[in-house]
Amino acid sequence: MNKEIDLSKHWNNAYSNKPEEKLGWYETDLSPTLKLITKTGLNKSARILNIGAGSTTLIDELIKIGYLNLIATDLSEVALKNLKDRIGNRKVECIVDDLTKPTKLKNIASVDLWIDRAVLHFFTEKTDQDTYFKLLNSKVNKDGFALIAEFNLKGATVCSGLPIHRYSKEMLIEKLENNFELIDSFDYTYIMPNGAERPYIYTLFRKK
Numbered sequence: 001m002n003k004e005i006d007l008s009k010h011w012n013n014a015y016s017n018k019p020e021e022k023l024g025w026y027e028t029d030l031s032p033t034l035k036l037i038t039k040t041g042l043n044k045s046a047r048i049l050n051i052g053a054g055s056t057t058l059i060d061e062l063i064k065i066g067y068l069n070l071i072a073t074d075l076s077e078v079a080l081k082n083l084k085d086r087i088g089n090r091k092v093e094c095i096v097d098d099l100t101k102p103t104k105l106k107n108i109a110s111v112d113l114w115i116d117r118a119v120l121h122f123f124t125e126k127t128d129q130d131t132y133f134k135l136l137n138s139k140v141n142k143d144g145f146a147l148i149a150e151f152n153l154k155g156a157t158v159c160s161g162l163p164i165h166r167y168s169k170e171m172l173i174e175k176l177e178n179n180f181e182l183i184d185s186f187d188y189t190y191i192m193p194n195g196a197e198r199p200y201i202y203t204l205f206r207k208k
């Protein structure tokens, strides 16, 4: 990741400067993620960790569906405050932490599902990617799942002014293959609020 800029400040500014429905990653159609979550077959008491959650509406949707044990974590305290303000007194654990230097996340209990949409692809340095996959490996229970959705090889090379490391299904398999098996994957083109297309690769892995 680009160490020249203060990334915490960068993301706090991103969430302060625009209404959330204008953010370049704001979703109204959560169906690709929900389809994979359904595929896990996890029950409603499963522990679900949404990493780099920002102020995603996925949390609202998971609450609505009835999931009871949700954790949202992000580098940006502004994003998590916006999320908390929106969901009100509905119970979600929010943790401000940096995935490239995790401290609080290292100490949480393991989870049944790790969800990442549009976070890993910001980690352009191998050391940051290694830290991410080490945390993922240590925090997902056996028979638990990792749902990872990133810009695919046809995707943009910059997002929110930051460089992107794009992924194919094969690249993610290579990163996870010792401990996880691929359950499903598909390409999906997300349409940004300004109408631009952002092609993603969606993957679901199960921990062996």
Ligand SMILES: C[S@@+](CC[C@H](N)C(=O)[O-])C[C@H]1O[C@@H](n2cnc3c(N)ncnc32)[C@H](O)[C@@H]1O
Pocket (backbone or CB within 6 Å): 007, 011, 025, 026, 027, 051, 052, 053, 054, 055, 056, 057, 073, 074, 075, 076, 079, 097, 098, 099, 100, 116, 117, 118, 119, 122
């Ligand atoms: C493109 S947004 C996606 C947000 C959310 N996953 C969604 O789909 O709406 C990327 C998110 O990753 C977070 N992020 C970036 N670098 C991070 C880091 N090192 N640790 C934790 N979160 C990070 C940002 O604050 C931002 O909320």
